[in-house]
Amino acid sequence: MKGVSGWFTLKGKSLNSLAYSFHRLTGIVLLLYLIAHLSFLTSLRIGEETYTAFISTTVRLETLPLDSLLFLATFYHAFNGLRVVLNEFGLLYEARKALIYLMTLLGLLFWLYSTYVMYLFLTGW
Amino acid sequence: MEREVIFRIRRFDGEKTYWQDFRFTARKGMTVLEGLYFIKENLDGSLAFRASCRMGVCGSCAVKINGRPRLACETQIFDIGSTLEIEPLDNMPVLKDLIVDMDGFFRKHEAVKPYLIRRDDDYENPKELLQTPEELHAYYDFSLCIKCGACYSACPASATRSDYLGPAAITAAYRFCADSRDEGREDRLNLVSGSDGVWRCHFNAECSEVCPKSIEPAKAVQRMRLMSAIHMIKSIFR
Ligand code: SF4
Ligand code: FES
Numbered sequence: 001m002k003g004v005s006g007w008f009t010l011k012g013k014s015l016n017s018l019a020y021s022f023h024r025l026t027g028i029v030l031l032l033y034l035i036a037h038l039s040f041l042t043s044l045r046i047g048e049e050t051y052t053a054f055i056s057t058t059v060r061l062e063t064l065p066l067d068s069l070l071f072l073a074t075f076y077h078a079f080n081g082l083r084v085v086l087n088e089f090g091l092l093y094e095a096r097k098a099l100i101y102l103m104t105l106l107g108l109l110f111w112l113y114s115t116y117v118m119y120l121f122l123t124g125w
Numbered sequence: 126m127e128r129e130v131i132f133r134i135r136r137f138d139g140e141k142t143y144w145q146d147f148r149f150t151a152r153k154g155m156t157v158l159e160g161l162y163f164i165k166e167n168l169d170g171s172l173a174f175r176a177s178c179r180m181g182v183c184g185s186c187a188v189k190i191n192g193r194p195r196l197a198c199e200t201q202i203f204d205i206g207s208t209l210e211i212e213p214l215d216n217m218p219v220l221k222d223l224i225v226d227m228d229g230f231f232r233k234h235e236a237v238k239p240y241l242i243r244r245d246d247d248y249e250n251p252k253e254l255l256q257t258p259e260e261l262h263a264y265y266d267f268s269l270c271i272k273c274g275a276c277y278s279a280c281p282a283s284a285t286r287s288d289y290l291g292p293a294a295i296t297a298a299y300r301f302c303a304d305s306r307d308e309g310r311e312d313r314l315n316l317v318s319g320s321d322g323v324w325r326c327h328f329n330a331e332c333s334e335v336c337p338k339s340i341e342p343a344k345a346v347q348r349m350r351l352m353s354a355i356h357m358i359k360s361i362f363r
Pocket of ligand 1 (some may be wrong): 184218269270271272273274275276277292293296335337338339340
């Protein structure tokens with residue numbers, strides 16, 4: 001058995017595998033984010049000050065690229081996941097490659113817009 | 126037309142894995158399998174690979190060529206290029222050089238009961254089982270599988286779970302479940318509905334890309350999944 005490297009081996013593979021590898025990768029990123037997010041929320045139990053201190057380290061203009069990348073991972077994962085759900089219901093199987101392009105495009109559009117909104121928010125609208 | 130080519134072969138001698146380069150002059154139309162035979166007969170008699178029909182029927186010669194599982198007998202050297210990286214299939218233990226142990230792969234195939242199941246089997250008085258062309262087309266494409274293992278090698282779900290049935294076995298299950306003459310659907314659905322069956326697939330669909338018979342195993346797996354979902358819902362109310 002090839003093991004987990006089989007999820008990320010792209011040599012000789014098609015666009016399907018590229019989409020699949022990104023889905024796994026973004027899934028791992030989202031899992032790490034979820035752990036960080038829950039840790040932040042749990043810090044509320046210590047006190048509001050701790051929570052505010054945590055938040056002030058991450059909600060800054062300097063960390064905007066990281067937030068932006070997180071949104072990229074989120075939108076890619078969400079739209080690609082939608083494609084997988086459709087295909088797994090036996091729908092649009094023949095159009096599976098076109099769907100990859102369409103969903104990636106939608107993910108990118110949502111990512112760009114969300115980054116723009118975040119930028120406006122951090123720079124005081 | 127003739128040209129020098131390099132076959133870079135991943136070899137395994139039972140203990141260690143290593144790459145070995147072989148250079149020879151290939152001619153137009155020569156297949157990768159012919160190249161392997163040329164090496165075995167002229168350059169290194171110890172090279173081990175599997176082949177039988179040499180015409181894309183038996184499924185024994187599947188290997189990875191530049192990362193993609195293909196039938197060596199159906200792949201022309203010049204279609205790939207001047208340097209060919211040849212490796213054994215993934216997700217199966219390598220026995221020697223390009224030969225993998227397909228025992229587990231065939232056991233999984235066997236497990237889904239890939240044959241017609243009839244309640245009225247009577248070999249003394251055989252009866253003709255008629256089908257309309259539509260009924261034939263419902264499963265015909267999926268009956269063309271040659272059990273080469275290319276789909277199994279490309280499948281990332283098979284890469285991480287050795288108990289996953291894999292695309293070929295599930296395709297075989299679907300081929301019989303979709304056959305109007307068959308009466309074993311219930312049996313097979315019970316076999317493929319577990320987490321080692323259709324629900325393990327995460328629709329990478331690379332199996333459909335590499336299948337040398339263009340069978341579209343990913344389509345069969347998704348159809349089997351739908352059948353399985355309906356079967357599971359029905360079984361709740363039974
Ligand atoms: S489904 Fe295709 S790739 Fe898989 S074993 Fe059958 S012929 Fe080979
Ligand atoms: S040798 Fe039989 S399929 Fe290639």
